[in-house]
Amino acid sequence: MSALWTAKDAAAATGGRAQGDWSVTGVSIDTRTIQPGDLFVALSAARDGHDFVAQALEKGAAAALVSRIPEGCAPDASLLVVDDVLTGLEALGRAGRARMGGKVVAITGSVGKTSTKEMARIALAGQGVIHAAEASYNNHWGVPLTLARMPADADFAIIEIGMSNPGEIAPLSRLARPHVALITTVGAAHLEAFGAIEGIAREKGAIFEGLEPIGTAILPEDLPVTQILRDCADAAGAVVIGFGKDGMARPLRIEPQNGALACRARITGESVGFTLATTGQHFVMNAVGVLAALSAAGADLTKAAAAIGDWQPPKGRGAVEALGGIRLIDDAFNANPTSMAAGLATLAGLPGRRVAILGDMLELGADELAMHRALATDPAMDGIALVHSAGPRMRHLHDALPEEKRGAWRETAAELAADAAALVRPGDVVLVKGSKSSRISAVVDALRAHLAQEEKKE
Template sequence: MTLWTSAEAAAATGGRATTAWSASGVSIDTRTLNPGDLFVALTDVRDGHEFVVQALERGAAAALVSHVPEGVQEDAPLLVVGDVLAGLQALGQAGRARMRGRVVGVTGSVGKTSTKEMLLAMCADQGRTHASVASYNNHWGVPLTLARMPADTEFAIIEIGMNHPGEIAPLAKMAQPHVALITTVAAAHLEAFNDITGIAVEKASILEGVVPNGIAVLNADVETSAILMAKARDCKLRDISFGEHGYDFQLKKAVVQGETTVVQAQMGMEPLLFKLSTPGRHFAMNALGALAVMAALRADMALAVASIGRWRPYKGRGQRERICLDPVDTRLTLDLIDDSYNANPTSMGAALEVLGAAEVQNDIGRVSKGRRIAYLGDMKELGPDEIALHAGIAHLDAVKEIDVIHCIGPLMRSLWDLLPEARRGEWFETSADALPRLKRHLDSGDVVLAKGSLSMKLGLIVDAIRKMGHAPLDVE
């Protein structure tokens, strides 16, 4: 299917097509490029123009460039623009302008990607749906998502993030959502903001991009909810609130039962009961916000509830899996909770609650008693209070339910120093330093959590634990 012709892309960007071409996708990375994609030569760590030859050799339909790169043939299919990022943004705006479906914008300090994936699961069962890939939510991720959007899309889910003030509003105005969801406001990226109020103001700026007569879906439980609701009024939007204090979608109870979460809520005057195929109260809150969005879209709510029951967390964001440690005795397993993609105090607390409620298996390992074990890495971008915020984890109620906590990174040393000796595991400078000790730390029957900011590379620990596993042998 043709996504962009050379004529359409040139008209959208004001660029010059060197020859006629048609593209079926848009890519910024030659490693994941599919034949037929338009390759966008963005400049980031390296200049994307260095990879244009490679992209064309791999079957790219054309390349979006600001100049003809060295080594590119004279008759190569190119779209030449003054600035590549501006060209991508213009292409994204054109993609949004031609789409006649409904657009949802999602932001929040915690839960953006998980909630976006929930909405994708629900909307995909009700129409042609397009959504952000992974966490493509920044100054190039949002326009890339819009540029990739087929014209006949019925539902689009656009994730919008930020690292600094003033980032969200321009992206929201580009996406022009009909419904905007703010999952929560919490201590994240505090290096760039004075306090939580500043974060709330920035998150609320997504509402500036909502189309006239659109809807704001807002978390009523956050301490800055008044800021969010005031912004909705200023933007002349109808607001729908969710949470324990939600007027429209009220959370009554979330009960974790093994690997599921049973949620009792109220949708207006109607009871709302649904089940998630993953444990976690925070997932229940995200799901309630997502269901509020579906109501705002006037979707089939019965079908939406059924769809969300099949959703599972995205890789690195609370995904749970069972690792078989013995190829013959398949009883010898441990459970791994992969939450290694990101971390801030709020999401760390939520992950520890999940671990604290997890069911271990006894009498199957060398230790005999299954344990709840955490590997916690530094939480980055928390500003001047970062040490206190790390130390504060020691006082969370969930910590009392965890048997061993291993800490990774200089900031996590402040937590490690405060842990009771009975729960204090080892401290490591880096995730790589912890790898040689994993087999000694872990045993059959354990449940293991790995969580930290992405730069702390807790994914190394996750991968190493996975490699401890064996495929069961087919023994007669």
């Protein structure tokens, strides 16, 4: 494997002092997953990364990025010493972006960032060297880490950019310098920090501030805050492509087919067909946005539409699976009113007795209880037989539901998980969804364990 960074190049990029003559083939911030040849970055979070440098080197790290000589290291240890580790990582990421001659696509949105990033990565298969963020690496260390890991010969890079507070997206976008920036949607996520949906829209629109000259902004057309996004794109001097029911990029046909969706879309004047391995129709609009973004970045649209069929929803983000006599939609990674409505719509569109198991939606601000109650009047609820729930916020949904739809409610997800065997019956189709911090995934684990035991008995 060729070197990603040499000691000389890394020192020049960061302004640091290289100790030893080394080269690295990867960059890591976690000794649990570090690979031989990696540069270990000693970030400080809950623990000081300097405490793990010796361990990283013992496990095969070729060098470590540090702000001081750590205890337990040999005097001649391979190190890159900088004034501040995070600043050093940002500088390394900036240099990684500067030397890359391919096209960069940045993705943000209140819902669907990671699944959309994965769609884009898979859709680009066969179109050169593709680099994409791992997992949900989209914050102040995730973006520079992704850029620092980027091969110099990458043809396309897909960068995910997230936020939880005002002022976070623009600096990350300026670091990534995308040629194309895609906003999946704007919804009431992290509303507690912004006060109103308009504030979230302006923060999401800040992704356009980092666009390269004459860059392209891909934005959703059908939102109450679309004009705010357009204003942000116009201020950045971007070429604007809207996607939605009446956008320049829009779905033309969506047909359910054996647990998948056969689709046709018009992407800026060109008609293409594609298949998505999901029953969740909300993913179709994400796919339309992805195809528009990749086409704007210079990818072959026909090849991308064909390859996107290999994408599947990531674990915990809406995949439908057969599990011991039921069909499970594990969407327990995150939730806000927008994604909850999409999840309920997916559930309502599947055959069988439909059961929703819901955990609290968090960080919604002063109107959070009203938002939970409002789920009772979501149109999809007409097709759902029973709603089990956990958490103090979901109690307000429980009380607002018609009596015949009220399942079990428990104060915590752990208490609901303890009753997993009584929540479903054979033939059910079951959605489990809530914010990650609600820990509603405990119910998924309990259902898996219970149904596995039942299968053994048979």
